[in-house]
Amino acid sequence: MDILIPTRKVIYTKEQYDRWKNGERDDCIDPYCRNLPGTMGFGEYIGGKYYESLGYQWIHHDFNLLGGNKLGKYPKAEGIFRQYFGDERYEKGRQLYNLFSPAVRIEGPDLMLFKPDGSEIRFAECKRLDTRDKLKESQVRGLALLKLLFGCHVEVIEIIEEGKGENGEGNPIKWSF
Numbered sequence: 362m363d364i365l366i367p368t369r370k371v372i373y374t375k376e377q378y379d380r381w382k383n384g385e386r387d388d389c390i391d392p393y394c395r396n397l398p399g400t401m402g403f404g405e406y407i408g409g410k411y412y413e414s415l416g417y418q419w420i421h422h423d424f425n426l427l428g429g430n431k432l433g434k435y436p437k438a439e440g441i442f443r444q445y446f447g448d449e450r451y452e453k454g455r456q457l458y459n460l461f462s463p464a465v466r467i468e469g470p471d472l473m474l475f476k477p478d479g480s481e482i483r484f485a486e487c488k489r490l491d492t493r494d495k496l497k498e499s500q501v502r503g504l505a506l507l508k509l510l511f512g513c514h515v516e517v518i519e520i521i522e523e524g525k526g527e528n529g530e531g532n533p534i535k536w537s538f
Contacts, residue, residue, distance in 0.1 A: 364505045368517045368531030369485075371411045373403075375523065381406060394421040404487040404494070404520040405471045411518070412485075417474045424473045427506065428455035444479045446511070454511060466499040467506065470515065483514040490521050496534070505536045 380386075381403045389395040391409060394402040402421065409419035424438030432439065432455075442451045457467075470486040484507050488494045496517060504515040519531055 362537070364508060364536045366501065366504050366508070366515055366517060366534040366536060368519055368533060369411075370519045370521055370526055370529055370531050371407055372521050372523050372526065372528050373407045377407065378403065378522075391419060391421045391423075393423050404489040404492075404518075407520050408472055408485055408487040408518040409474075412472075412474045416476065417481075417483075418477055419475070420473045421471060425469055426451075426454055426473075426511065427457045427467060427469055427503065438473060441473075441475055441479070441482065445475070445482050450511075457506065457510070465502070468497065468499040468503045470500065470504055470507070472518075481514075483516070485516050485518045487518045487520055490519055490525070501534060501536050 378400070382400050386395045386406075388410075389406050390413070391406075394405050394409070405421040409421065412419055420435075420438055423435045424442075425435065426442060439451075446454070470484040472485040472487065474483045474485060475481065484504065486496065486500050486504060488496060504517070507513045508515045517531075517534060519526075
């Protein structure tokens with residue numbers, strides 16, 4: 362079975378990078394991301410801002426649909442998941458972690474993106490090309506499981522410095538099970 366994971370290219374400006382590096386983060390809606398040191402979280406911030414422009418909200422890090430954390434650890438995300446998937450489907454999905462771990466490493470993606478009205482949830486893994494951040498097999502596995510088992514739209518967002526690329530679609534990633 363083959364799964365295609367789309368990629369999207371999102372451009373950032375030097376001004377955005379400098380503001381983030383200098384700690385000017387008032388426009389970052391995610392508290393976890395906003396409080397990361399140095400330039401950490403910048404790619405996720407750019408990916409999240411892109412989706413904000415499309416009417417989504419986002420959470421970086423503080424969610425886990427595949428399990429591995431205690432219930433109640435991420436109450437905001439848990440509430441969104443329960444609203445979207447229902448209690449039974451959400452709790453069954455959390456059992457996946459124990460099914461695979463530790464024999465097969467699975468990583469959840471960087472961003473949970475959701476419509477405030479509860480009509481859609483999607484996931485994205487962000488990769489900054491200027492830092493040579495590469496997609497790991499365990500990250501692709503996580504995205505593939507979210508797409509296959511939950512029917513969620515998933516993608517990889519390539520974060521590119523202005524002048525070194527263009528916004529738009531990239532080459533999809535093909536994953537074979």
